[in-house]
Amino acid sequence: MKTNTKKICPVCKLQGQEVLRKSDSGERLTYKCARCGKFTITHTAERMAEKKNLGPKLSGWIRNLFELGMDIPEINTNSLTEIEQSIPDYNPSDKQYLFLRNISRKSNYPGDGVSILPELDYPLAWASAPEEILFYIRFLVERGLLVRGDKEDSLVLSDGSVSVAKSPYGWEYLDKYEQRAIELSQAFVAMPFSESMKKVWEKAIKPAINDAGYKACRVDAEKHSDKINAKIIAEIKNSLFVVAEVTEHERIVYFEAGYAIGRNLPVIWCVQKEELDNVHFDTRQCNHVVWETPEDLKEKLYDVICAVVGRRKKI
Ligand SMILES: [Zn+2]
Numbered sequence: 001m002k003t004n005t006k007k008i009c010p011v012c013k014l015q016g017q018e019v020l021r022k023s024d025s026g027e028r029l030t031y032k033c034a035r036c037g038k039f040t041i042t043h044t045a046e047r048m049a050e051k052k053n054l055g056p057k058l059s060g061w062i063r064n065l066f067e068l069g070m071d072i073p074e075i076n077t078n079s080l081t082e083i084e085q086s087i088p089d090y091n092p093s094d095k096q097y098l099f100l101r102n103i104s105r106k107s108n109y110p111g112d113g114v115s116i117l118p119e120l121d122y123p124l125a126w127a128s129a130p131e132e133i134l135f136y137i138r139f140l141v142e143r144g145l146l147v148r149g150d151k152e153d154s155l156v157l158s159d160g161s162v163s164v165a166k167s168p169y170g171w172e173y174l175d176k177y178e179q180r181a182i183e184l185s186q187a188f189v190a191m192p193f194s195e196s197m198k199k200v201w202e203k204a205i206k207p208a209i210n211d212a213g214y215k216a217c218r219v220d221a222e223k224h225s226d227k228i229n230a231k232i233i234a235e236i237k238n239s240l241f242v243v244a245e246v247t248e249h250e251r252i253v254y255f256e257a258g259y260a261i262g263r264n265l266p267v268i269w270c271v272q273k274e275e276l277d278n279v280h281f282d283t284r285q286c287n288h289v290v291w292e293t294p295e296d297l298k299e300k301l302y303d304v305i306c307a308v309v310g311r312r313k314k315i
Contacts, residue, residue: 009033010046012059012123030072035059035120037066041075048077056128057087063123067102085303088310090126096136097177099125100145103166110171113149116162137162145170184240185312187305189218190256191245204297205243205270212305213312214240236260241309243301246279247272254280266308270297 009017012035020038021030030040039062041049049058058075061083065073075083090098102124106114116137118130127133138155140146141164148155149163156162166174187209191197201218209216217239219232236242236256242265244257257267269288271279276290287308291297305311 007031009036010041011036011039011049011055011062013055014120028076033062035123036062038062038072039075040072042077045075045077045080048080049075052084054080054084056123057126058083060123060126061087064098064102064126067105067124085306086311089307092136095125095127095132096140096145097174099133099136100140100166100170100174103146103164104171104174107166110168111147111165113163113165115149116164117160118156118162119160134162137164140164140170145173184238185214186217186235186239187214188236188239188242188256188260189216189245190242190253190260191218192248192250192253193218193220194248197245197248200245200247200294200297203294204291205245205301208298208301208305209243211302212309214305216243232256233259236263236265239265241266241268241305243268243270243305245270247275249275249278249280268301268304268308270301 005019005022006016007019007029008015009031010029011031012033014033014035017031017033019029020032021040022028023030024042027044028040028042030038032038036059049055062073073079088094103114103116116124116133118133118137122128122130122133125133125136127136134156137146141148141155144167146164147167149165150157189201189205189209191201191205206216217235219229219235236259239260242257242260244253244260244267246253246257246269257269260267266287269279271288271290273290273292287304289297289300289304291300
């Protein structure tokens with residue numbers, strides 16, 4: 001049934017957005033939102049998204065599909081769970097990269113100006129508000145990755161828009177970043193090679209990493225050595241993230257994780273519940289998994305990987 005009703009967007013709450021189609025007696029509505037783009041959502045999924053506070057993430061997800069010219073996504077309770085699991089918690093540097101990539105799609109050549117309306121375009125940077133995308137734009141200009149497309153004093157023009165263009169450095173930066181993301185499907189695992197940890201590796205860590213779509217790699221280090229050997233360094237450099245299992249408090253594990261942190265790689269810490277009080281990291285500030293059984297670790301680690309780095313297609 002065709003309809004021209006205007007409604008508040010259930011995802012980003014923008015007033016007066018067009019309802020393109022109603023089906024299943026109104027249970028399923030297809031919207032065209034000026035901020036999110038086009039999507040179909042069921043009432044139950046709408047309520048679920050609201051309860052889980054998924055608004056900004058979902059808005060970023062829909063808008064990015066829309067920008068890519070993909071089919072109108074269908075959001076129901078099942079797909080919403082899948083979507084939620086597949087969207088990582090992007091950090092500010094990821095968001096700047098993703099925004100830069102969107103600018104690049106919109107521009108035909110380096111220096112080609114693109115007009116951004118922060119109020120409607122903040123999902124292009126997976127941001128939650130216009131202020132957040134403005135913050136990234138300012139920072140990208142400061143980093144030399146974007147240049148202003150106008151000669152005005154203030155960044156935001158009188159019509160509320162911002163004009164930016166990707167600088168040659170921005171193109172170079174994107175190339176490097178993308179190359180890295182394509183190549184890296186490996187997770188480095190820092191953990192002891194002890195007999196007691198064998199089961200943890202085989203039944204929990206390795207399958208959790210594989211299920212999230214990554215290849216798990218671990219290198220046997222010289223026992224109780226404080227030195228990181230060349231092989232370990234090479235493998236960490238080839239990894240997208242690191243899983244550090246610290247239940248046995250092996251110093252080498254902390255060294256490997258420390259090296260990864262120094263390279264700005266996400267580190268996911270794992271520790272068995274009984275040893276939690278003895279570990280050398282602040283669990284309040286880190287991505288961590290406190291586990292009781294290998295089965296428990298497998299499940300929790302998988303969830304944290306999906307949340308921190310995102311899930312890849314199964315390898
Ligand atoms: Zn919307």
